[in-house]
Amino acid sequence: MSFLKALGIALGLGLAGGAAAEDRAPPAPKLVVAVAVDQFSADLFAQHRRHFSGGFARLAGGAVFPSGYQSHASTETCPGHSTILTGARPARTGIIANMWVDPSAAREDKNIYCVEDETVPGTTSARYEVSFAHLKVPTLGDRLKALSPASRVVSVSGKDRSAVMMAGRGADEIWWWKGTQFMSLAGRPVPSAVAGANRAAQDRLAKARPPSRLPDACRPFDVAVPIDGDLSVGRGRLAHAAGDRVRYVATPEADAAVLDLAAQFVKDMKLGRGPATDVLALGLSATDYVGHYYGTAGAEMCIHLLALDGLLGRFFTALDRGGIDYVVALTADHGGHDVPERNRMHGVAEAQRTDGALAASRVGPLLAAELGLKGPVLYGDVAGYGDFWIDPALDAAQRESVLARAVAFYGAAPQVAAVLTRAQVLAAEVPRTPPDTWTLAERVRASFDPARSGDFVVLLKPRVTPIPSSARPTIATHGSPWDYDRRVPILFWRRGLSGFEQPLAVETVDIVPTLAAMIGLPLPEDAVDGRCLFGC
Numbered sequence: 368m369s370f371l372k373a374l375g376i377a378l379g380l381g382l383a384g385g386a387a388a389e390d391r392a393p394p395a396p397k398l399v400v401a402v403a404v405d406q407f408s409a410d411l412f413a414q415h416r417r418h419f420s421g422g423f424a425r426l427a428g429g430a431v432f433p434s435g436y437q438s439h440a441s442t443e444t445c446p447g448h449s450t451i452l453t454g455a456r457p458a459r460t461g462i463i464a465n466m467w468v469d470p471s472a473a474r475e476d477k478n479i480y481c482v483e484d485e486t487v488p489g490t491t492s493a494r495y496e497v498s499f500a501h502l503k504v505p506t507l508g509d510r511l512k513a514l515s516p517a518s519r520v521v522s523v524s525g526k527d528r529s530a531v532m533m534a535g536r537g538a539d540e541i542w543w544w545k546g547t548q549f550m551s552l553a554g555r556p557v558p559s560a561v562a563g564a565n566r567a568a569q570d571r572l573a574k575a576r577p578p579s580r581l582p583d584a585c586r587p588f589d590v591a592v593p594i595d596g597d598l599s600v601g602r603g604r605l606a607h608a609a610g611d612r613v614r615y616v617a618t619p620e621a622d623a624a625v626l627d628l629a630a631q632f633v634k635d636m637k638l639g640r641g642p643a644t645d646v647l648a649l650g651l652s653a654t655d656y657v658g659h660y661y662g663t664a665g666a667e668m669c670i671h672l673l674a675l676d677g678l679l680g681r682f683f684t685a686l687d688r689g690g691i692d693y694v695v696a697l698t699a700d701h702g703g704h705d706v707p708e709r710n711r712m713h714g715v716a717e718a719q720r721t722d723g724a725l726a727a728s729r730v731g732p733l734l735a736a737e738l739g740l741k742g743p744v745l746y747g748d749v750a751g752y753g754d755f756w757i758d759p760a761l762d763a764a765q766r767e768s769v770l771a772r773a774v775a776f777y778g779a780a781p782q783v784a785a786v787l788t789r790a791q792v793l794a795a796e797v798p799r800t801p802p803d804t805w806t807l808a809e810r811v812r813a814s815f816d817p818a819r820s821g822d823f824v825v826l827l828k829p830r831v832t833p834i835p836s837s838a839r840p841t842i843a844t845h846g847s848p849w850d851y852d853r854r855v856p857i858l859f860w861r862r863g864l865s866g867f868e869q870p871l872a873v874e875t876v877d878i879v880p881t882l883a884a885m886i887g888l889p890l891p892e893d894a895v896d897g898r899c900l901f902g903c
């Protein structure tokens with residue numbers, strides 16, 4: 368769509384609700400509901416799809432892209448969420464990981480959390496002040512508000528990094544679950560919707576959760592898988608003790624709390640019933656915790672997803688009752704990978720765990736001893752993959768030797784697929800080809816920011832889980848450049864939209880251009896990495 372045509376729709380329809388545009392496009396929806404289901408992989412959607420009868424089933428009757436891609440290598444929550452409502456890959460959003468290292472940071476803690484502001488005195492990456500400081504691009508909500516200040520933007524999530532990345536700086540309300548309550552940016556007043564949501568969630572959390580009933584559809588998943596010691600997964604029912612805030616977040620009730628708060632905001636703020644299009648961003652985080660604690664292919668995940676399907680159905684029905692013309696775009700921030708123990712039972716003999724020997728804190732001292740250097744030498748992920756930084760206190764020649772030695776060390780490690788230096792990554796073009804055809808260097812390039820990323824990047828082999836079996840409660844994870852972590856469903860639904868399914872690969876960065884066309888929001892040339900998928 369041309370800029371002028373888009374502007375015409377924006378002024379004529381989307382934002383003023385006036386006369387028909389030249390192509391008789393349907394009027395813009397009044398509410399954009401963007402849903403990120405954390406760790407909801409394309410594989411989970413495929414495995415459970417035939418049993419959905421609620422919200423997921425409704426969306427599966429819309430425009431369905433079962434092979435969407437979080438196309439970049441760093442398949443973590445913060446980078447993934449940063450793509451969904453910006454239309455930009457992490458290389459452009461600046462959100463290269465959940466946590467990165469800035470060896471030159473002024474404070475003692477050199478780890479930088481993606482939604483903190485490390486320049487606030489007295490903070491650390493664990494005790495931080497939530498901030499938009501690291502997000503380098505505007506969100507859909509920011510762009511919409513710049514054009515139509517009457518538009519409202521609300522973001523509610525189970526995690527701060529999800530709420531921040533989907534909201535944008537101009538959000539009217541931004542709330543996330545933390546510990547025992549919904550929190551917001553410092554100094555924000557607490558609306559009655561949040562006070563009520565906190566009371567309800569705290570009441571729920573204070574009680575022990577009884578085991579869920581096992582739906583018939585989940586019986587095939589109900590198989591015990593021994594992990595380590597006395598830990599076994601697969602037959603869980605998501606029960607938890609009274610006050611157990613760690614297990615609470617891995618239950619459908621945690622997602623229900625987010626949806627209930629969002630529904631209250633819709634009601635109180637009359638979202639979708641104002642003069643302009645509003646944006647409601649939802650981060651449903653429980654699926655991710657279920658995947659991390661129990662793996663992706665047990666009864667636990669099945670029970671949770673069928674419950675979430677019901678909760679989403681209830682949420683959409685409430686919007687229907689309110690007579691709101693809304694469009695839903697649902698996707699995930701990354702995919703996921705099952706526990707290696709169950710993968711081995713199910714035909715993947717090479718599934719394995721790392722033992723921690725590749726961590727920067729273990730390898731740094733080895734290199735220091737070998738090269739006669741002092742100091743940490745290497746900074747990087749404790750799990751031994753992703754970005755690594757060479758101590759900037761070393762001189763150029765020393766840094767060269769550390770880089771050469773580190774590349775050789777990691778390159779020879781049996782669980783490592785590839786080591787890419789900064790120069791090798793930057794030599795790769797930011798790809799314009801379909802994401803399922805990308806090289807490893809192209810995947811890394813898509814989440815590489817020269818100002819923040821490491822001196823080299825380590826990629827583990829497929830089916831290697833970077834967590835020892837003794838870890839608790841997280842025993843499974845995502846974060847790899849492999850398709851089980853990159854592929855996510857992308858589903859659009861609006862009343863009256865002719866449904867179709869496109870099995871070819873598209874990207875989550877395509878969501879914003881698609882929604883922008885629908886609501887008549889012009890996007891500046893080259894402002895996004897994605898493209899409009901339909902109705903353009």
Ligand code: ZN
Binds near residue numbers: 405406701
């Ligand atoms: Zn996530």
